[in-house]
Amino acid sequence: AQSVTQLDSQVPVFEEAPVELRCNYSSSVSVYLFWYVQYPNQGLQLLLKYLSGSTLVKGINGFEAEFNKSQTSFHLRKPSVHISDTAEYFCAVIGGDYKLSFGAGTTVTVRA
């Protein structure tokens, strides 16, 4: 079985500042990793995913994440956030089947 731990439940950040959201995973098999964003009362939107290849993955809205197998991490970063980035962010993993296992989520609040 696979699982995901998001180390920060809430991350307040000022507009135009960088942000990093931490995600660690555990799995006994090869994994595929995802970051999703959820705006209030909406479904999830895929930000980016790591399947194989380059460990640095670039996604939408200026986000990127780095897969680190030795540290079993997949941290999400953005060099400069906007007010519109205020949302809930979920790290997720797929192991041996289709099923996504989600982390508990990180609430990002961007302040002017």
Place this chain on the structure above:
Amino acid sequence: GAVVSQHPSRVICKSGTSVKIECRSLDFQATTMFWYRQFPKQSLMLMATSNEGSKATYEQGVEKDKFLINHASLTLSTLTVTSAHPEDSSFYICSAIPGDGRSSTDTQYFGPGTRLTVL
């Protein structure tokens, strides 16, 4: 991009009634769809995997007689909450995988969710 819709977006019902939620893939066919439940300030919990033309596969602890799933076509899956009670109040989200969903790396596209409130 692939779009998944849900209907209704919000529903309020009385305790003991049944509620049907629809999940549609608008611009693609999906053999496999998923139903999730999300409590306030919490993550998504997979309830069941819906497969077109066959019975849904439920996760451990999910009552299949209470949460009826029907995947009658390649673009529609429905979740019926039978004899709803206040503890069933939650945000229900569906997702769909384009095509036959044979690869575990296929991206899931999520619907906007349905807010169910049982009085």
